[in-house]
Amino acid sequence: MSSWSTPKRYVALRSSKVQVVTGCCALQYHKWKEGGTTIPLVDVVDSFQVLWSNQGNQGILSTPSRQQLENDFGTHVDTDVVKQILEKGKEQTGKAVASGMVATNQSKGSFAVDTKGKSLSGVQSGGGRVKIRRQDKQSSGSLSHVLSLSSATPPLTPDAMPDTVVLGGGIIGLSTAYYLAQLSRESGTEHTIHIVEPCPQLFSSASGKAGGFLAKDWFNPTMAPLGDLSFRLHRELAEKHNGRARWGYSPSISYSLDRNGSVKGDSDVESERDLDSEPPLTPRSEHRSVEGEQEVREEAGSNGYTAGQTNTTEAVPRHHRKKSAAGEDWMESGESRLAAAEQRIAEAVAASTAAAEAEEERPVGAGAEEQAAAELAQANADAEMAALAKEDAAAADLAKLDEPFWLRTKPHTVQAISDKTTTAQCNPHQLCEFLLDSCLAMGVRLHHPAQATRLFHSDAKDPSSQTMLEITCISRTSVGRTIRTGCYNVACDSLVIAAGCWTPDAFSAFFPNAPRRPPIDRHAGFSLRVHSRHWKPAPPSAAEPYPGPCHAIFTSDPSGFSPELFTRVGSELWIGGLNDAELALPADPMDAQPDPEAVERMLAVGRELCGEDIEVIDSGVCFRPVTPSRKPVISRVGEERLGGGVVPRARPGADVPGGVYVAAGHGPWGISMSLGTGLVVSEMILGRETSADVKTLGKW
Numbered sequence: 277m278s279s280w281s282t283p284k285r286y287v288a289l290r291s292s293k294v295q296v297v298t299g300c301c302a303l304q305y306h307k308w309k310e311g312g313t314t315i316p317l318v319d320v321v322d323s324f325q326v327l328w329s330n331q332g333n334q335g336i337l338s339t340p341s342r343q344q345l346e347n348d349f350g351t352h353v354d355t356d357v358v359k360q361i362l363e364k365g366k367e368q369t370g371k372a373v374a375s376g377m378v379a380t381n382q383s384k385g386s387f388a389v390d391t392k393g394k395s396l397s398g399v400q401s402g403g404g405r406v407k408i409r410r411q412d413k414q415s416s417g418s419l420s421h422v423l424s425l426s427s428a429t430p431p432l433t434p435d436a437m438p439d440t441v442v443l444g445g446g447i448i449g450l451s452t453a454y455y456l457a458q459l460s461r462e463s464g465t466e467h468t469i470h471i472v473e474p475c476p477q478l479f480s481s482a483s484g485k486a487g488g489f490l491a492k493d494w495f496n497p498t499m500a501p502l503g504d505l506s507f508r509l510h511r512e513l514a515e516k517h518n519g520r521a522r523w524g525y526s527p528s529i530s531y532s533l534d535r536n537g538s539v540k541g542d543s544d545v546e547s548e549r550d551l552d553s554e555p556p557l558t559p560r561s562e563h564r565s566v567e568g569e570q571e572v573r574e575e576a577g578s579n580g581y582t583a584g585q586t587n588t589t590e591a592v593p594r595h596h597r598k599k600s601a602a603g604e605d606w607m608e609s610g611e612s613r614l615a616a617a618e619q620r621i622a623e624a625v626a627a628s629t630a631a632a633e634a635e636e637e638r639p640v641g642a643g644a645e646e647q648a649a650a651e652l653a654q655a656n657a658d659a660e661m662a663a664l665a666k667e668d669a670a671a672a673d674l675a676k677l678d679e680p681f682w683l684r685t686k687p688h689t690v691q692a693i694s695d696k697t698t699t700a701q702c703n704p705h706q707l708c709e710f711l712l713d714s715c716l717a718m719g720v721r722l723h724h725p726a727q728a729t730r731l732f733h734s735d736a737k738d739p740s741s742q743t744m745l746e747i748t749c750i751s752r753t754s755v756g757r758t759i760r761t762g763c764y765n766v767a768c769d770s771l772v773i774a775a776g777c778w779t780p781d782a783f784s785a786f787f788p789n790a791p792r793r794p795p796i797d798r799h800a801g802f803s804l805r806v807h808s809r810h811w812k813p814a815p816p817s818a819a820e821p822y823p824g825p826c827h828a829i830f831t832s833d834p835s836g837f838s839p840e841l842f843t844r845v846g847s848e849l850w851i852g853g854l855n856d857a858e859l860a861l862p863a864d865p866m867d868a869q870p871d872p873e874a875v876e877r878m879l880a881v882g883r884e885l886c887g888e889d890i891e892v893i894d895s896g897v898c899f900r901p902v903t904p905s906r907k908p909v910i911s912r913v914g915e916e917r918l919g920g921g922v923v924p925r926a927r928p929g930a931d932v933p934g935g936v937y938v939a940a941g942h943g944p945w946g947i948s949m950s951l952g953t954g955l956v957v958s959e960m961i962l963g964r965e966t967s968a969d970v971k972t973l974g975k976w
Contacts, residue, residue: 439767444775445473446483450711451954457718481865482898484705501968506952521816523706527696533831677824682810701826789919800859803852805893911974
């Protein structure tokens with residue numbers, strides 16, 4: 277066992293069996309400690325949980341990592357650690373003060389052990405002490421037992437330990453916690469980081485269901501620095517942690533697809549269909565007309581968003597509507613990546629046209645030498661490629677993988693709009709899993725499912741005292757009702773609100789008198805994950821893994837939406853692009869269900885472009901957070917914008933600015949910009965200069 281160089285306190289919370297009174301449990305413990313080796317450990321503690329504090333007796337207790345237990349006890353096995361605490365620790369008994377529980381790591385398992393198959397009784401938090409409650413059948417009160425093993429070193433002042441709470445366990449919140457923990461560790465700073473996530477199912481909205489398309493330079497000037505930074509971080513993270521195998525990271529090539537071109541069937545027989553002359557690809561298309569629609573824009577919601585309403589007797593579903601005469605559809609207002617793709621196509625066409633016009637204006641005979649040199653260079657390049665193909669067929673085959681060979685269209689119908697250096701692909705759900713695992717390994721504490729309910733001062737009479745945050749544990753019943761199961765408090769110097777579409781509600785819950793809340797609205801997007809026999813790359817774990825890139829296809833559909841198809845390393849295709857700006861935002865993202873008709877429309881596109889025999893893995897709907905400016909909000913919020921009340925402030929000596937931070941509203945670029953956003957917000961929290969200029973993204 278290594279020596280403790282910093283003050284620490286470990287406790288083993290224990291409760292007696294329900295049928296045994298407290299005195300008997302204590303008696304068994306003392307007999308066992310005095311050498312009663314025949315007494316089973318199960319008779320000493322019915323259930324227990326190992327917690328720790330790095331601030332001595334004054335610190336807030338939390339679950340230690342395996343590495344922490346190995347360093348201090350020489351083992352991470354729960355029962356062995358508890359035996360050491362039972363043998364060497366000091367017993368403390370006191371009155372329980374409030375109901376609640378300590379959050380545990382549900383994704384990786386916690387250090388709680390239940391030797392009888394029963395759950396841990398309620399854990400209390402009050403006055404810096406954590407206790408375990410048991411209802412004693414022979415007494416009217418509830419008693420607790422705490423076994424504490426502390427280091428001999430005097431405790432450090434709590435002022436030196438900053439505490440940050442991140443609201444939202446999606447990819448933006450996880451990225452923030454990840455880089456904050458990493459930067460703190462690199463600087464040797466003790467920093468307590470909490471993630472609070474209320475949804476019972478992690479990554480149940482955009483963070484787990486989005487396409488995972490990554491871009492380097494598809495952004496407007498205000499977002500370009502953050503986009504470039506984040507793309508680089510995605511690549512570096514994948515290179516360092518084998519991202520191709522762990523979360524499907526891969527370079528990708530993007531293409532624009534002209535659906536007017538011929539479509540190959542599974543037998544490669546060309547079809548002569550004129551897709552633009554066909555009705556919308558939906559079984560119900562023949563029952564309603566969308567020609568000549570006149571959309572009426574009206575105010576909808578508190579953030580000034582507009583919503584379309586047709587003047588037809590039977591309203592056309594929102595995801596059926598075509599672009600309005602004003603051109604204010606979702607495509608051009610920024611909720612889709614197609615706008616960026618089309619811009620890149622337009623730039624390429626403009627450059628080609630300009631070059632052709634310049635060539636026509638040149639005098640006859642001018643540039644003959646340059647032309648001859650260019651033709652010679654091209655001939656040499658062609659000869660080298662032919663020689664390469666002849667000498668090394670494998671290299672030629674590898675080059676062919678750059679093309680979307682799985683697409684059931686003729687080659688001339690696709691046009692490359694990016695190369696492997698500027699776009700990439702990942703599986704966002706798997707990336708979130710990696711980030712969460714990494715956060716927990718670095719000591720970040722996950723509270724799930726739980727809600728942050730209120731801010732208050734540790735001393736109600738002293739506004740300058742430590743800001744505390746109450747966390748309420750919640751559970752969902754079999755009928756879908758959310759109930760409160762307890763609460764506890766954590767210190768809060770910095771509060772990060774990164775709750776996606778739910779950010780405005782979270783902000784208003786803490787700062788109801790703020791003159792303006794973050795102008796973030798929701799934009800629902802439907803998606804499919806499918807298998808196709810034409811896309812079956814060998815996995816990274818195979819003896820000969822697939823060596824090529826992934827592909828992104830951007831196209832249009834005559835029914836009025838713009839499909840996106842992304843291949844993934846894991847032998848699946850993601851199909852999306854069908855959106856609904858008016859679908860109501862549920863309180864719980866698990867309650868969101870995709871529209872069957874929307875699913876059928878995307879499936880029709882998938883069958884046409886990928887083969888009739890595609891197999892649906894699942895379908896989903898996720899809500900992207902969007903702003904009126906179509907730029908994310910990444911900002912430290914000044915106190916004058918919070919409207920008074922209790923505001924997180926850094927304790928003296930914490931060496932951080934403290935306060936409230938907002939990070940949300942990325943629209944279709946949340947996955948792509950996640951890592952850059954997390955790094956920048958972490959640098960803000962630590963009071964450092966940010967790695968990308970995001971000053972213009974802080975205005976709302």
